[in-house]
Amino acid sequence: MTRAALRRLTRRAALYAAALGFIGFAGFPFYWMLVTAFKQNRDLYVGASDLSHVPWIFNDPPTLEHVKLLFGQTDFPHWVLNTLFVVAAVVIITVAVAVPAGYSLARLAGRWGERLGMGIFFTYLIPPTLLFVPFARLVSLLGLQNSLASLVLIYPTMTIPFCTWLVMGFLRSVPWEIEEQAMIDGYSRLAVIVKVAPRLIVPGILTVIVFTFTLVMQEFVYALTFISSVDKMTVSLGVPIALVRGDVYHWGALMAAALFTSIPLAIVYNVFIDRFIQGFTMGAVKG
Amino acid sequence: MMERRTFADREDVLGAVMLAPALAYVIVLVGVPFVLAIVLSFSNATAGSLSFGWAGLGNYAAILGDPIFLRALRNSAVVTVGTQLLVVILATAAAQVFRATFRGKRFARFVLLLPWAVPVSLAAIAWTWIFDSTFSVINWTLKASGLLHGWLYWLGDPGLALTAIIIVQAWRIFPFATVIVLAGLASIPQEIVEAAVVDGAGFWRRLFQVELPLLLPVVAVAVLFGVVYTATDLGVVYILTGGGPANTTHVLPTLAFQRGILGADLGQGAAIAVFLLPFLIVVAVAMLRLARRAEVGGAAR
Amino acid sequence: MAGVDIRNLRKQFGDLCAVDGVNLSIREGEFLVLLGPSGCGKTTLLRMIAGLERPTGGEIHIAGERVDGDVPPRARGIAMVFQSYALYPHRTVFQNIAFPLEASRLPRTQIAEKVQRAADMFGISRYLDRYPRQLSGGERQRVALCRALVRDPKVFLLDEPLANLDAKLRNTARDELKRFQRQIRTTTVLVTHDQVEAMGLGDRIAIMDRGKVRQVGTPEEVYEDPVDTFVATFVGQPPMNLLDLGDPALPPRTLLGFRPEHFLPRSVFQPDEDVRAFRFSVRRVEYLGSDRYVYGSISDGAATDTTVIAKLPATIALAIPEGEQQEFAVPRRALRYFDAATGSSRKI
Numbered sequence: 001m002t003r004a005a006l007r008r009l010t011r012r013a014a015l016y017a018a019a020l021g022f023i024g025f026a027g028f029p030f031y032w033m034l035v036t037a038f039k040q041n042r043d044l045y046v047g048a049s050d051l052s053h054v055p056w057i058f059n060d061p062p063t064l065e066h067v068k069l070l071f072g073q074t075d076f077p078h079w080v081l082n083t084l085f086v087v088a089a090v091v092i093i094t095v096a097v098a099v100p101a102g103y104s105l106a107r108l109a110g111r112w113g114e115r116l117g118m119g120i121f122f123t124y125l126i127p128p129t130l131l132f133v134p135f136a137r138l139v140s141l142l143g144l145q146n147s148l149a150s151l152v153l154i155y156p157t158m159t160i161p162f163c164t165w166l167v168m169g170f171l172r173s174v175p176w177e178i179e180e181q182a183m184i185d186g187y188s189r190l191a192v193i194v195k196v197a198p199r200l201i202v203p204g205i206l207t208v209i210v211f212t213f214t215l216v217m218q219e220f221v222y223a224l225t226f227i228s229s230v231d232k233m234t235v236s237l238g239v240p241i242a243l244v245r246g247d248v249y250h251w252g253a254l255m256a257a258a259l260f261t262s263i264p265l266a267i268v269y270n271v272f273i274d275r276f277i278q279g280f281t282m283g284a285v286k287g
Numbered sequence: 288m289m290e291r292r293t294f295a296d297r298e299d300v301l302g303a304v305m306l307a308p309a310l311a312y313v314i315v316l317v318g319v320p321f322v323l324a325i326v327l328s329f330s331n332a333t334a335g336s337l338s339f340g341w342a343g344l345g346n347y348a349a350i351l352g353d354p355i356f357l358r359a360l361r362n363s364a365v366v367t368v369g370t371q372l373l374v375v376i377l378a379t380a381a382a383q384v385f386r387a388t389f390r391g392k393r394f395a396r397f398v399l400l401l402p403w404a405v406p407v408s409l410a411a412i413a414w415t416w417i418f419d420s421t422f423s424v425i426n427w428t429l430k431a432s433g434l435l436h437g438w439l440y441w442l443g444d445p446g447l448a449l450t451a452i453i454i455v456q457a458w459r460i461f462p463f464a465t466v467i468v469l470a471g472l473a474s475i476p477q478e479i480v481e482a483a484v485v486d487g488a489g490f491w492r493r494l495f496q497v498e499l500p501l502l503l504p505v506v507a508v509a510v511l512f513g514v515v516y517t518a519t520d521l522g523v524v525y526i527l528t529g530g531g532p533a534n535t536t537h538v539l540p541t542l543a544f545q546r547g548i549l550g551a552d553l554g555q556g557a558a559i560a561v562f563l564l565p566f567l568i569v570v571a572v573a574m575l576r577l578a579r580r581a582e583v584g585g586a587a588r
Numbered sequence: 589m590a591g592v593d594i595r596n597l598r599k600q601f602g603d604l605c606a607v608d609g610v611n612l613s614i615r616e617g618e619f620l621v622l623l624g625p626s627g628c629g630k631t632t633l634l635r636m637i638a639g640l641e642r643p644t645g646g647e648i649h650i651a652g653e654r655v656d657g658d659v660p661p662r663a664r665g666i667a668m669v670f671q672s673y674a675l676y677p678h679r680t681v682f683q684n685i686a687f688p689l690e691a692s693r694l695p696r697t698q699i700a701e702k703v704q705r706a707a708d709m710f711g712i713s714r715y716l717d718r719y720p721r722q723l724s725g726g727e728r729q730r731v732a733l734c735r736a737l738v739r740d741p742k743v744f745l746l747d748e749p750l751a752n753l754d755a756k757l758r759n760t761a762r763d764e765l766k767r768f769q770r771q772i773r774t775t776t777v778l779v780t781h782d783q784v785e786a787m788g789l790g791d792r793i794a795i796m797d798r799g800k801v802r803q804v805g806t807p808e809e810v811y812e813d814p815v816d817t818f819v820a821t822f823v824g825q826p827p828m829n830l831l832d833l834g835d836p837a838l839p840p841r842t843l844l845g846f847r848p849e850h851f852l853p854r855s856v857f858q859p860d861e862d863v864r865a866f867r868f869s870v871r872r873v874e875y876l877g878s879d880r881y882v883y884g885s886i887s888d889g890a891a892t893d894t895t896v897i898a899k900l901p902a903t904i905a906l907a908i909p910e911g912e913q914q915e916f917a918v919p920r921r922a923l924r925y926f927d928a929a930t931g932s933s934r935k936i
Contacts, residue, residue, distance in 0.1 A: 018384045019395055022377075026462060027398040029413045030405075032424065036416065048427035049438070055424050101309030108302030111602075120309065122571055123317045127519030129540035130564070133547045133557045134323035137332070157316045164309050180640050181674035183661045186691030186739065190295035193305075199678045218406040220522040221540075225548055236406040240526050251416050258409040262401065269404035270397050273466060290663035 030262065037256035038062040044252060066252030074250075075230055076257055079238040082148060086234060087216045089152040094159040094212045099205055101160070102167025103197060107176070117168045124161040128221040131157075139226055150226040151234070155216055162215075163208040170204035210272045217265055235261050327557035346558035359530075359537035360562060366452055366538060367518045367566070373457040374513050375506060378464035383494070385465065386472055403462040411526035414455045418442050418527070445535035448528050452536065455527065456517045464509035471505030472498065504577050511570045511577075518566045539563055590651040590665075590742040590775050591616045592637060597646035597656075599632050606632040608799030609646070614743075617773045619766070621790030623780060625822070629799040630779045631747060637777065638668050638745050651742050662691065667736035668745040671752060673728045675720035681707075681731050682716040688739045702738055710734045726757050733765075737772070744769075746778040750785060762788055783823050787811070795819050813924075817931040820845055820924065826881065826897045832928055833889035838936065841928040848881070848899035850922040853906055854915040864923060868896065868916040873908050882908055 035058070036044060043060040046053045053059065070076050101120075105113040135154055144150040182196045183189065216234075223237035230242045239257045243250055294300060331342040350356040385396065402410065417424060418441035429435035441451050475498060483497045499506075521540035524530065530537040530545060537545070539562055547556015592614040599607040607629040614620045622630040635641045637648060639661035648656040655664050667688075676684050682703055689699045707713045710730045720728060729749060736744060749765070750758050766789055769776050780786055786793050787807040794804045795818075803815045814820035814828070821827040824847060831844045838844070857863050867887045874881040882898040885891070898916060900908070908914065925934040 015384060015387055015389060018380070019389060019392075022381045022384060023395050023398045025377075025458065026400075026402050029410065029417060029458075030398075030401055032417055033413050045422065047421050048423050049430070051427070051431050054431075055422070055427050097308045097312060100305035104302040104305035108298045109306065110298075110302075116306075118575075120313055122574075123313050125515055125567060125571060125574075126317060126321055127515065127540075127563065127567070129519045129521050129543065130324055130560045130567075131317070131320045133543065133553055133560055134320040134327060136548055137323070137327070137553060138320065154316070156312060160309055160312050161317070175672060175674070177670045177672050177674035178676060180638075180661075181668070181670060181676075182687070183640070184638060184666060184668045185688035185735070186662045188293065188295035188660065188662060189298055189301055191691075193301065196676070199676075214404070218408075220406065220408040221544075224521075224525070225544070236408045240408045240412040249416070254412055255416065258405070258413050261409055262405040265406070266397065266401050266404040269400055273400060290659065292658045292660050296660040296662075 030259070033255040033259040033262075036251055037066055037253075037259050038064070039252065040065070041252070066250070066256050069250065070253040070256050074243060074253060075233070075238060076235075076243075076253075078231055079233050079235045082232065083217065083234040083236075086148055086151050086155065087213050090155045090159060090216050091209050091212045093152070093156045094163050095205060095208055097156065098160045098163035098208060099167050099201065101164045102204070103171060103193070103201065105164065106168045106171035107179070113168070117165055120161050121165040122161075124158065124165070128158070128219075132221055132225045135222065136225055145226060146228050146232055147226075148232060151216075151219075151223060154222050154226070155219060158219070159208075159212045159215055163211060166207055166211065167201065167204045170207065171201065174200050207272060210268055214265055214269060217261070324557050325561060327553050328561045329558075330554045332553040333551050342554055346554045350555060350558055355534045355537060356542060356559060358535060359539055359542040359559075362449060362536060363518060363538040363563075363566075365449060366456060366524075367514055369453045370456040370460065370517045371510050371513050373453065374461045374464050375510060377457065377461040378468050378509060379499075379502075379506070381461065381465040382468040382472060385469060399462050399465065401462075402459050407459065407520065407522040408526060410459060411455065411523045414451070414458075414523075415442070415527055418451050442528050443532055445532065448532070448536045452524055452527060455523050456520070459523070460513050460516055464506075464513060467505060467509040467512075468502060471502045474505075475501050507573065507577055511574055514566060514570050519563060591618070592743055592775065592777070593647075593649040594633075594637070595647040595649075597633070597636060597648065598644045599629070599636060599641060600644040605799050607636065607643075610796075610799075610801050612794060612801055612804065614775060614777060616775055619769050619776045619778070619789060619791045621778050621780060621786040621793045622796060623783060623786040623790075623793050623823075624796035626781055628796040630781075630796045633796070634668075634745050634747055634777060634779045637743070638666055639664050665742040666745055667739055667741035667743075669729075669732045669736050669747065669749045671748040673720075673732035673749075673752070675728060675731060675735075677720055679719075680716065681712065681718055681720070681723070684720070684731060685735045685738055688735060692739075706734050706738045709737075725753050726761060729753065729761060730764075733768070741774065744774050744776040746776065748780055749778070750780070751782070758785075765789065783825070787823075795822065797822070813933070815933050817843065817845070817926050820926070820933075824848075826899065828924070829894075829896045830926065831886060831889070831891045831894055831896065833886070833891050835889065838925065839934075842934060842936075843926040843928045845924040845926055846918045846922055848897045849901070850918050851896070851898040851916055852900060852904065852918075853908070854917045855906065856904060857917055857919070862920045863917040864920055865915060865917045868898070868914050870908055870910055870912055870914055872910055878902050880904075880908070887913060 035056070039058060040060045040063045043058065046055070048055065102117075105117040105120075109116060139145050139150045139154070142150075142153075144153065178200060179192050179196055182192045187195065218236060219234075220236050223234050224241070227233055227237060230238065233242055235257070239254060239261070243254050243257065328346055329342060329344070331340050331345070381399070385392070385399070389395075416422070420440055420443055423439070423441060425441070426435065426439055429439070439447060442448050479501070480493065480497060483493050488497065519540060521544060524536060524538050524541045525544065528536045530541045539559055543556045543559040546552050546559060550556070592612075594610055594612040594614075597607055597610045598605065610629075610633060622633060624630045632641060636643050636656070637650070639655065639659065643656050646656065647654055650664055650666070653659075676687065679687065685703045685706060686699050689702060694702070703716075704713070707716060710733060712727065712730050712734060715723060715727060715731070720731070723731065729752075732749070750761055753761050762785060778789060790807060792804060792806055793810050795802045795810060797818050803810055803819045805813075810819060810823055814823065817830060821830065826848050828845045828847050829851065832841070833844055835842075835844070854863070854865055868882075868884050869887045870882055870884040872883045874883070879902065880900040882900060883895060884898075885894060886896055900906075925936045926932065927934050
C-alpha cells in the first residue's frame with residue numbers, strides 16, 4: 001500500500017470515528033430511553049455497582065408493560081389532547097397575527113420595515129424566565145390561572161416575534177414582481193394581498209406552523225408557572241412533574257413518554273431545520 | 288375621468304392595519320410585562336394579595352446579602368460560560384465532520400439533531416435517570432472499564448451537579464450550533480477556499496487562517512443564541528437538581544421561580560430575574576453590531 | 589390620443605436622486621426605448637409611469653389625463669411585462685392570461701373567447717393548459733406579452749423583456765416584438781441597457797444617464813449626432829474615439845470625435861476626398877471575422893497616450909503590421925466636435 005493511500009485510509013477512519021463519537025453523544029439519551037421503556041422492572045432496577053449485570057442491553061425479553069401503564073393508568077393521553085388543543089389554538093393565533101405582520105414589514109412598511117422587524121425580533125430574546133413573574137400576576141388578575149387558556153394567551157408572545165421575522169425573511173426571497181404584475185393587471189393592493197399573496201407565502205406559512213408546533217411542544221416554564229392540576233397539564237409539563245408519584249419514579253413509563261413525544265418532533269425538525277436556521281442566522285449568513 | 292386611489296390601494300394604511308395586531312401583542316404582552324418585571328422588583332407585591340407597595344431597593348438589598356442568591360448568580364455565570372466553551376469546540380469539530388460526505392450521513396444528521404428537537408423537560412428527565420444515584424449507567428460503565436473505583440453521586444454533590452448541568456446544556460445546544468456553523472461554512476465562497484488550496488495551504492492552515500476568520504460572525508450568532516438559551520433556561524436545573532442539594536446548584540431562573548412563584552414573593556422573584564438583563568443586553572448589542580457588520584459587508588460585495 | 593407626457597419628473601430615494609427632472613413626450617402609437625447604463629433611473633421612470641413608484645415631484649399624463657399621485661396602477665390603462673415575466677406560478681397559461689380580465693369582471697364566456705383569440709395571435713394556444721414552469725423562455729415571454737395585450741391597454745410598458753432569453757433566441761424575439769407592435773400600434777415604452785436592442789426596436793430612443801434624459805431621437809439621430817460625449821461613447825460598439833489634439837484650427841478645449849468605422853487607412857479613400865489625415869501608430873490588431881479592430885494612438889498632436897480604435901470591415905484586405913506607423917484618415921463629414929469641459933456637442 002502506498003503512503004498516500006494509507007494516509008487516506010487513516011483519514012477516512014478518523015472521520016468515521018469522529019462521526020460515531022458525535023452521534024454517540026447526541027443519541028445516547030435516546031438509546032437509553034428506548035432501552036428503559038421496554039425493559040422489565042427486574043432487568044431495569046439493578047444497581048449500577050453490580051458489574052455482572054450489563055445495563056446497556058436487554059438481559060430479559062423486552063416488555064410493553066410500561067407503555068401499557070403510560071397509556072392506561074396515567075394522564076398521559078389526556079396531556080397529549082391538552083397539548084394538541086393548545087398547539088391548534090396557538091397556531092391559529094400565530095398565523096393570523098404574524099403572517100400579515102411579516103407581509104406588512106416586508107412589502108408595505110417601506111424603509112421602516114427592516115428596523116421594525118428587527119425590533120420585534122428582539123422581543124423574542126426576552127426570555128420567559130424574565131416575564132413569568134409579571135405574567136403570574138396578569139394571569140391571576142384575568143382569572144386564567146390553572147387553565148389552558150392562559151397558555152393560549154401567553155405562548156403567542158414567543159411565537160409571534162420569531163414568526164413575523166421568519167415570514168419577513170421568507171418574503172425577501174420571493175420577488176415582488178408577481179404582486180406588482182397583479183396590480184397592473186387590474187387589482188387593488190388589497191385584492192393582491194387577498195388573491196395573489198397567500199399562494200406565494202404558503203411555504204412561509206408552513207414554516208410558521210411547524211415552528212409554533214415545536215415551540216408549544218417544548219415549552220415548560222409558563223406551563224409550570226400557570227398550571228397546577230394534573231388534568232390540565234401539557235406533555236412537556238406532565239411527564240417530568242406528574243408521572244412521579246411522591247418519590248417513586250416510574251422510569252419505564254417516563255422514558256416511554258419521552259420517547260413517543262420526541263420521535264414526531266425529531267422528524268418534523270429534520271425536515272424544517274434549514275428554514276429555522278435561515279431565520280436565526282439572517283444577517284450573519286447571506287446567500 | 289380615471290378612477291382615483293381608494294383605501295384598498297393605500298400601502299401605508301394596509302401596512303398599518305396588518306401590522307397592528309402583532310405590534311399590539313408584542314407591546315401589551317411583552318413590553319408591558321417587561322416593564323412590570325422591573326417595577327415589581329422594586330415592590331413588595333405578593334401573589335396572595337393585590338396590595339402593592341414600594342420597597343425601593345429593598346429587594347435588591349435583600350438578595351445581594353443572600354448567599355444563596357450570590358451562589359446562584361455565580362452558578363449562572365459558570366454554567367453559561369462553561370456551556371458555550373464546550374459548545375463552540377464541539378460544534379466547530381462536528382461541523383468539520385458533517386461537511387464531509389460519508390455513508391449514513393442522513394441518519395447521522397437525524398441523530399445529531401435529536402437533542403435539539405426533544406422538549407427540554409423530557410430531555411432533562413432522561414438525563415436525571417442517566418445520572419441516578421443508584422442506577423446511573425455512567426457509573427456502571429466507568430466502573431466496568433476500570434476508570435472509577437469509588438462512586439459518583441452526580442446530582443448529590445454540588446461540583447458534580449454543576450458539571451452534569453453543563454453537560455446537559457451543551458448536549459442540548461451543540462447540535463443547533465453545529466447546523467449554524469455548517470450553514471456558515473456553506474456560505475463561504477468556494478473560490479476563496481480554492482484559492483487557499485492553490486496557494487498551498489494545508490488542512491490546518493485552511494481551517495485556522497481562512498475558514499475560521501470567515502466563520503467568526505456565524506459562530507458569534509451561535510454563541511449569542513447559546514447564551515440566551517443557557518442563561519435563561521429553567522427546565523434543566525429545575526428537573527435535574529431542583530436547585531439542590533441544599534440550594535447549592537440554583538441558577539437565577541430557578542431561584543426566581545422558587546422565591547417568586549413557589550414562595551409567592553413576587554417582588555424578590557422579579558428582582559432576581561432582573562439580574563438576567565445584563566446578560567441579555569450584552570447579547571442584544573452584540574447581535575445588532577453583527578447585523579450591521581453583515582449589512583456593510585453585504586453592500587460592499 | 590394615447591401618448592404619455594412626462595413633465596419635470598423627479599424621484600428621490602433617500603439621498604439618491606434616481607430620476608432628476610425628466611421631460612419626455614411619448615407620441616401615440618410610438619415605440620420608445622429608454623436606454624441607459626444600469627442605475628441610470630430608466631427602470632424607476634418606467635415604474636413611475638406604471639404607478640408602482642410614487643414620484644417625488646413632477647407630472648405624468650397618460651392619454652391626456654394626469655395620473656401621478658392618485659391613480660393606482662390598475663386604473664391607468666397600462667400593461668407591463670417584467671424582465672422575469674412575472675407569470676403566476678400556480679396558474680395555467682389560460683388562467684394567467686385570464687387574470688387581468690377577471691379583474692374587470694367580464695362574463696366567463698367572454699373571457700374564454702378573448703383569451704383564445706389572444707393566444708392564437710401569439711401562437712400559444714397549444715400551451716393553454718400548461719403551467720409556466722413547463723414552458724421555455726421564449727414561450728414564457730409570449731405568454732407574458734399575450735397577458736399584457738389581452739386587456740387592450742393604452743400603453744405597453746416593457747422592462748428588459750429580452751434580457752432573460754439566450755442569445756440565439758433574442759434576435760427572433762426582437763423581430764417578433766417589433767412586428768407585433770407595428771401590427772397593434774399601441775404606444776410602447778421599453779427599457780433596456782442593450783444598445784443593439786434599442787437601435788433595432790425603437791422608433792425613437794431616449795438615452796438616460798444619472799437620472800437625466802440626455803438625448804431623445806431616432807436611432808439614426810442619436811448615432812450620427814450625439815448631443816454629448818456620454819451619448820457618443822454609450823451608443824456604438826466600439827465607442828466613438830474622442831481626442832483632445834490641441835489643434836490650433838479649433839477653438840481651445842475642443843474634443844474631436846469620430847466613429848471607429850470611419851477611421852480607415854488613407855489609401856481606402858479617393859485622393860480628392862475631403863478627409864482629415866492622422867499618423868496612426870498601430871499597437872495591436874484583433875481579427876474578428878467580419879471586422880478587424882486596430883488599436884493604437886495618434887502620433888501627431890497632443891493626444892499620444894489616448895487609445896484610438898479603428899474598425900476595418902473584411903472588405904479592406906490591406907495588411908496592417910503591428911508596431912508600425914500608418915497613414916489613416918477620417919472623412920470630414922464624419923467628424924464631430926465636443927466641448928471638453930461640459931461634454932456637449934459643438935457645431936463647427
